[in-house]
Amino acid sequence: MSINEEEFNTLSPSEMKEYVKEWSCVCNEYSEKWHYLDSVEKEINSQIQTNALTGLAFCCNPCVGSTTSNANTQLSQQRTKLKVCPKCGSSNVAKVAKYFKKQ
Numbered sequence: 001m002s003i004n005e006e007e008f009n010t011l012s013p014s015e016m017k018e019y020v021k022e023w024s025c026v027c028n029e030y031s032e033k034w035h036y037l038d039s040v041e042k043e044i045n046s047q048i049q050t051n052a053l054t055g056l057a058f059c060c061n062p063c064v065g066s067t068t069s070n071a072n073t074q075l076s077q078q079r080t081k082l083k084v085c086p087k088c089g090s091s092n093v094a095k096v097a098k099y100f101k102k103q
């Protein structure tokens, strides 16, 4: 059971908390379908931000700085992977938000 963005927006704030957001993706090239949780993308984004801040704090130490940027490169790649077709690597995809009620 899932609801779409429109239905989700009609819910009360307390009802919204009971749902998890998921992106349903379809590749426009081969109709490959996959999905990922919005929270996964947010988690990667916040990790990148934290790393960037840590990198700034240690900017005088080139060793820490490069470790941080390596970690962020990997995280960016992970984030990109969520959004491209796992089959053909195309970023020509259609995304639809879906909301699932938490168990």
Ligand SMILES: [Zn+2]
Residues within 6 Å of the ligand: 027, 028, 029, 030, 031, 032, 085, 086, 087, 088, 089, 090
């Ligand atoms: Zn594809």
